[in-house]
Amino acid sequence: AIQMTQSPSSLSASVGDRVTITCRASQGIRNDLGWYQQKPGKAPKVLIYAASRLQTGVPSRFSGSGSGTDFTLTISSLQPEDFATYYCLQDYSYPWTFGQGTKVEIK
Amino acid sequence: EVQLVESGGVLVKPGGSLRVSCTASGFTFTNAWMSWVRQAPGKGLEWVGRIKSKTDDGTADYAAPVKGRFTVSRDDSKNTLYLQMNSLKTEDTAVYYCSTVSRYCSGAACYYYMDVWGTGTTVTVSS
Numbered sequence: 001a002i003q004m005t006q007s008p009s010s011l012s013a014s015v016g017d018r019v020t021i022t023c024r025a026s027q028g029i030r031n032d033l034g035w036y037q038q039k040p041g042k043a044p045k046v047l048i049y050a051a052s053r054l055q056t057g058v059p060s061r062f063s064g065s066g067s068g069t070d071f072t073l074t075i076s077s078l079q080p081e082d083f084a085t086y087y088c089l090q091d092y093s094y095p096w097t098f099g100q101g102t103k104v105e106i107k
Numbered sequence: 108e109v110q111l112v113e114s115g116g117v118l119v120k121p122g123g124s125l126r127v128s129c130t131a132s133g134f135t136f137t138n139a140w141m142s143w144v145r146q147a148p149g150k151g152l153e154w155v156g157r158i159k160s161k162t163d164d165g166t167a168d169y170a171a172p173v174k175g176r177f178t179v180s181r182d183d184s185k186n187t188l189y190l191q192m193n194s195l196k197t198e199d200t201a202v203y204y205c206s207t208v209s210r211y212c213s214g215a216a217c218y219y220y221m222d223v224w225g226t227g228t229t230v231t232v233s234s
Binding site: 001030031032034036038043044045046049050053055085087089091094095096097098099100101 | 144151152153154157168169170171204206209211213216218219220221222224225226227
C-alpha cells in the first residue's frame with residue numbers, strides 16, 4: 001500500500017498567518033490527492049481534490065499544489081474557523097490511504 | 108438536501124459480527140459510488156472500503172486490515188449502504204463514517220474524492 005506522510009504532525013499559528021502543510025507519498029501518485037479538514041466530533045470535509053482543485057464552497061484562502069510524490073496544502077491567511085486537523089488522502093490506487101493528520105492549533 | 112445517516116453501531120464482543128447501515132437521501136443513490144471511513148478513538152482517519160455503482164460493475168475494494176473480514180454492500184431499492192463486519196477485533200473500535208465518492212475527470216485521468224459524509228456510528232469491540 002502507498003504510505004502517506006504528513007508534516008508537521010501539529011503546528012501552532014495565529015489568525016492571519018500563512019500555514020503550509022506537506023504530504024509525501026511513498027511512490028508517485030500523479031496528482032491523485034485530496035485534502036480534508038476535520039473538526040472535533042465532526043465528520044471530515046473535503047477541501048481540495050486532484051491536488052489543486054478547490055471543492056465548491058471552500059474559501060479561496062485554501063489552495064493545494066504538487067504532483068508525483070510531494071504535495072502542499074496552504075492556508076493563505078488563517079481564520080478562527082480553520083483551527084482543525086487536516087488530512088491528505090491518495091486516490092491513485094487501492095487501498096486509498098490517509099496521511100496521519102496535521103493538527104492546527106491556536107498560538 | 109443531500110444526507111447520509113449511519114446506524115447500527117453497538118458494543119460487540121471480540122470475534123463477533125455486526126452490520127452497520129447508511130441510509131441516503133436527496134440524491135440518486137443508484138448512481139453513486141460509496142465509501143466507509145473509520146476513526147479509532149483519538150486517532151486519525153482510516154479508509155475502510157468503497158463500492159462502485161451497479162452500472163459501474165458494483166465491485167468493492169478494501170483496506171488490508173479489514174479485507175476478508177468486512178464486506179461492503181448496497182441495496183439500491185432501499186437507498187442503503189451496508190458494512191458487514193465479521194471476526195471483530197478490539198482494534199476495530201471506531202466511529203464509522205459513510206460517504207459519497209465523487210469523480211472528476213480531466214482528459215483520460217479521473218480523480219475521486221469523498222464529498223458528502225454522514226455523522227458516524229460508533230462501534231465498540233470489547234469483552
